[in-house]
Amino acid sequence: MTKAKRPKLPAPLIGQWTGEFHATQWAGDIVIDLEMRSDHTVGSAMLFPREGLNAPVVVGRIDEIYLGADGAFTTILLQPTHPKNPTQLVPPHQVQEVFPPDIRIATKAQARIRWNGTNMEVEWNSDIGMQGSARLTRNDPNRPSDILSTRMSWDAFKRHVSRLETRKFIFRGQQKPWRLRSHFHRTNRSDLFRYTFDDLATLHRHLSARTKHIFNRADSDEFGALLHLAQHHGFPTPLIDWTYSPYVAAFFAFRHIPIAASKKRNAGYIRIFQFDQAQWRENTPQIPITAPVRPHFSLMEFLAIENERLIPQQALSALTNVDDVESYIKFVEQTWKHQYVYAIDIPVKERETVMNELALMGITAGSLFPGLDGACEELRERLFAQ
Structure with a gap:
């Protein structure tokens, strides 16, 4: 039977x-x-x-x-x-x-x-x-981004960011104008309660066998540092990575685009998000947990425990239990009558110029990813990027 x-x-x-x-x-x-x-x-x-x-x-x-x-x-x-x-x-x-x-x-x-x-x-x-x-x-989280973008050249972008108030804004670079979503939600997972109470206990056990520091799950700073470390090594988390540097964001946006692709007639645009983190922190509570708690989008700066990448990348993260982040931010914008997030699109065809200038600034894979992987990626960009 x-x-x-x-x-x-x-x-x-x-x-x-x-x-x-x-x-x-x-x-x-x-x-x-x-x-x-x-x-x-x-x-x-x-x-x-x-x-x-x-x-x-x-x-x-x-x-x-x-x-x-x-x-x-x-x-x-x-x-x-x-x-x-x-x-x-x-x-x-x-x-x-x-x-x-x-x-x-x-x-x-x-x-x-x-x-x-x-x-x-x-x-x-x-x-x-x-x-x-x-x-x-339920909104479709895979639909195109709703954020109206401004297209500008690389030179115009540099002039734009030079006029911004220091550290008032944070930035995120993306190869395409994808909708803002955490790595966790992009895997088609949704249940953050199960993730928080079941999956993260498994993550903690496995990583504790491979790190010198034993992270304290009861301490929000330490557990946040564990999440950030796991995110940087490919484990899906409810984090969205940001940086205080618009140039580091540009590096991540252009990083994986081959030069040959950038020379195509319709190469398209990369996207850099600009977020008013100072006003966001002032207007909304920043919550260091994912579940069970009301929907939130919280900016966190984690301890750089066993994470050499965090400081050179000038990194911080948004911790969120919201799948449709853009609609949530739009709701808060309407509530406070203030625009928090902006989108800037730069032509992919400028890729070679951008990466050369970033290298002169010291922004390379070798500097942002300390270790053999970063060093080899930097040399590949310098010697084989054709």
């Missing part, structure tokens, strides 16, 4: 969904992150009480979603977070001592999910007889 195959859920269900929920006792914001693991869908739901409402943040773990005739169905295992430590999950009775007696906390809910490409409706019944519903939306 052959085992029946589990019906696969349509791909549009996967990703990050955000919206509002209303339940028997309370209401607020909800984030649902869903992803594929092997042949089934897993994820998490995070419920944040409306501002001014004295209720806990509740996290729901989704270990399986089943496709039915009238939508999809799942069991959500619920657990509140500690009132003073949002990263610590605790038994319901511990938080019930803090909140009003009429706030009851369920441990399990049966939910039905209906969705189309951009909208989702969720209805649930909990094990303590409470009901709730939520309406959520």
Whole structure:
């Protein structure tokens, strides 16, 4: 007798969904992150009480979603977070001592999910007889960037950055005008709760066997340094790399473009993002955790522990639990009526000139990537870039 195959859920269900929920006792914001693991869908739901409402943040773990005739169905295992430590999950009775007696906390809910490409409706019944519903939306994170760009020559770019206030802005160089997304989200992962509590424990164990320093996961500075080190060695993280130097950003934008490609008639443009980090830090809270916490985009400067690249690259990172970063930044821009992010496109055909001038400034692979890899890449650029 052959085992029946589990019906696969349509791909549009996967990703990050955000919206509002209303339940028997309370209401607020909800984030649902869903992803594929092997042949089934897993994820998490995070419920944040409306501002001014004295209720806990509740996290729901989704270990399986089943496709039915009238939508999809799942069991959500619920657990509140500690009132003073949002990263610590605790038994319901511990938080019930803090909140009003009429706030009851369920441990399990049966939910039905209906969705189309951009909208989702969720209805649930909990094990303590409470009901709730939520309406959520999901943007396509793979769509083209919405940020209006300014095209300028390399010489014009140099004049532009020379007039900027020192260290008010940070920069990010990209080979193409891709949408801003973290490495974690570009892998089609979404569930940062599972990533934070499961995957990072595995990362910590493996890297601890290969580093002289044993990183303390309980210390946000040290754990941030571990994440940054892992990111620089290819491990997907919810970080987006930035630099205080517009010229280092230009190096990363042009770095992997062959000279032959830059000489094509329609070679296109590279992109450099310019971000007003000073005003962003002043207007928005900078949060050093990914889950469970409300959506955020936080600028972090990590300790350079066993990471020789951080200082020469003048690097810092944005830590984010948001998949569609550009829409989030746009929302904040509309709220504060201030433009934070700008996009500058420079012709790819200027690649040879740019790399030669950057080398004269001392910005090369050898200087930015201390070690054999960087030295060999610098020599390859100098001797074989044809």
